[in-house]
Amino acid sequence: MNKRLSPRALAAISPLALLKGEPQADRVVPPTGFTARLTLFAAAAMTFLAVFALALSLATGRMAANWSQELARSSTLRISAPADQIAAQTEAALQVLATTRGVARARALTAEEQQGLLEPWFGPDLPVDSLPIPQLVEIVEDGEGYDAAGLRLRLQAEVPGAVLDDHARWRRPLVRAAERIRALGLLSLLLIGGVMAAMITLAANSALAANAQVIAVLRLVGARDEFIARAFVRRFTFRAFWGAALGMALGLAALLALPQAQAEGGFLTGLGLRGWHWIWPFVLPPVAAAVSFAATRAAARRMLGNLA
Amino acid sequence: MIELDNLAYSYGGGELLSDISLRLTPGSFHFLTGPSGAGKTTFLKLCYGALIPTAGQAVLFGQDVREMTRDDVATIRRRIGVVHQDCQFLDHLTVAENIALPLMVSGHDVEAEQQNLGELIAWCGLTHRAGALPPELSGGERQRAALARAVIMSPEVILADEPTGNVDWEMSQRLLALLVELNRMGKTVMIATHDLGLIRAAKSRVQARVLRIAKRRLQLAGADL
Structure with a gap:
């Protein structure tokens, strides 16, 4: 049945x-x-x-x-130059960035911020001022983003000590x-x-x-x-x-x-x-x-x- | 209550039963006899819906077996008490719990029925064995426990398949006495047996009709038994 x-x-x-x-x-x-x-x-x-x-x-x-989120549309510019030229080169780089299409904001990090970043490696007592530390510039892209190759060329001409670190692009595979x-x-x-x-x-x-x-x-x-x-x-x-x-x-x-x-x-x-x-x-x-x-x-x- | 009309049943190859018509009336007492393998057990299974006829009709309590769902068959079983020759129990439950099993599965409150249960167990002479487990019972005790389980729902029909097959003469007389008593209470009883002595013993106590399965047909046996 x-x-x-x-x-x-x-x-x-x-x-x-x-x-x-x-x-x-x-x-x-x-x-x-x-x-x-x-x-x-x-x-x-x-x-x-x-x-x-x-x-x-x-x-x-x-x-x-x-x-x-952290890395969304952000990158860093590192300026290494003799101590007496750092300020001038930073100024020049900011000028370049201000006139670059696709860059929303650019800001030079203060000495305190830089010291904060180094602290985990060197400890809090490091006299940062006495060291030839490169100046960091934080770049925030706008919605469209900038042309990294073009920016590198312009920087090379005007700020020889600047290196563009496009970290969003190397961390993208990690996110993936x-x-x-x-x-x-x-x-x-x-x-x-x-x-x-x-x-x-x-x-x-x-x-x-x-x-x-x-x-x-x-x-x-x-x-x-x-x-x-x-x-x-x-x-x-x-x-x-x-x-x-x-x-x-x-x-x-x-x-x-x-x-x-x-x-x-x-x-x-x-x-x-x-x-x-x-x-x-x-x-x-x-x-x-x-x-x-x-x-x-x-x-x-x-x-x-x-x-x- | 149970009506069979031109019913036939065949296993894969050959026909086991054919042309069977029978109407069980309330309060009747039948014996079903015939040689071993003639189809007595099959016939009983057709009567309680465990098998579906291959031809003809089986109507149980007004319902055609072919149109019943599995639940309908389960419900019918509460109105037909069945005692098997090799009666099986739930071996991990006591005799009393086994006898109460039909109440349990049909959603009755077993606690509320304790008194009836006790009386039934006493009626079957199993009071001293109520707490035992089924494997500890003797053949006769198993048969009486199976009978008690078959009648606890107060069914209208009791079908017993060789209830005295595994027990001695004295015990078979006790079982017969219980079945006759049930018949006097108005139950319809059908006993399949090849024990002619049992049938003769019953004749003096109850008006029994004897059906015989021979050559695939069901015949009403003569009074010569």
Whole structure:
């Protein structure tokens, strides 16, 4: 006999009906220690990995955003000249920049700002004034941007000591790489979800097959498919939820144990979560439960639909 | 309640049953007999919707089996109690819980039915075994537990497939007595058996009709049994 589940039966194994629960129904399925532990373990391991994939995606996304923002349309002019010519050359360079199409603003950095930039390398006590330090000029492009090659030629003629450092252009590949990593992180999340669904489907199938006699007895005494399916679906959903909660807790603990992000550490120490991003890992257990619910329900429907 | 009309059933190759017509009336008591492999179990399965006839019609409580959904079949099972020869239980639940299983799966409040459950278990003589697990039961106790489970929903029809197949004579008499008592309460009873002694023993206590499956057909057996 091959009959489909009625719409009513399907509605009854909806998530809401499931949460309302029917503790009696749970007892009819014998406790299966091994599958239960495997499901818990799979959910915990997958969620643990998902926490890192999530952290990686969020951190690289944040980095890509920071880099592109900071570096958006900015570049630096470095003027190295004998001490007595620096001021004149800086003045000349600013003149050139003021008349260059595509440059919105140009500003010579003050001595204090330059000292601030050098401080991490030389310490606060360095007598910057006594050193032949090049003058830096910050250039902000307008919407169209300037012609870097043309500007270099003009500077070469008028300010021989000036070097144009177009850092937006060398950091662009970094931003692109960060975006790629982010995409890979998101893909990993999807794959982790898929693998978890596959594992839970296998576990549910084996549980359903191992309990063929239970299902036959239940059918014989008048149990509807919804009742039987719910007994299995509830189990696997809760197992996946608690497994995922455990994996999430371990993942978060591992993230907390990472060194804090520091300016000196570069991007490697920035892999943790920041601010409201800490909410995201808490979304994982409900998602795992939903994945498990869908996978087990599909397995139960397939199996029961084929039974007499 | 159960109406079979020109019904036939065939497995892949050959026809097992053909041209079967029967109308079970409320309160009747039937024996179904015939050689092993004649199709007694198949016939009973057709009566409770576990199999769909390959030809003809089976109407259970006014519903054509072919038009029933799986849920309809499940609901019908609550009105037809079935006892199998190799009765199966949920081995991790106690005997009492197994007997109460039909209540549980149909959404009844098992707690509220505790008194009825206790009386039923006593009626079947299983009170001292109520807390045992099914694998610990003897053959006769299993059959009585299966019978108790089959009747707890107070079904209108009881179908028993070789209920005395695995038990000794004395136990088969006790089971028969329980089934006869159920029939006196107005239940329709059909027992498939090849034990002619059991049929003879029943004849003195109840007005039973004997059906025989032979050569794929269902015949009303003579009074010679």
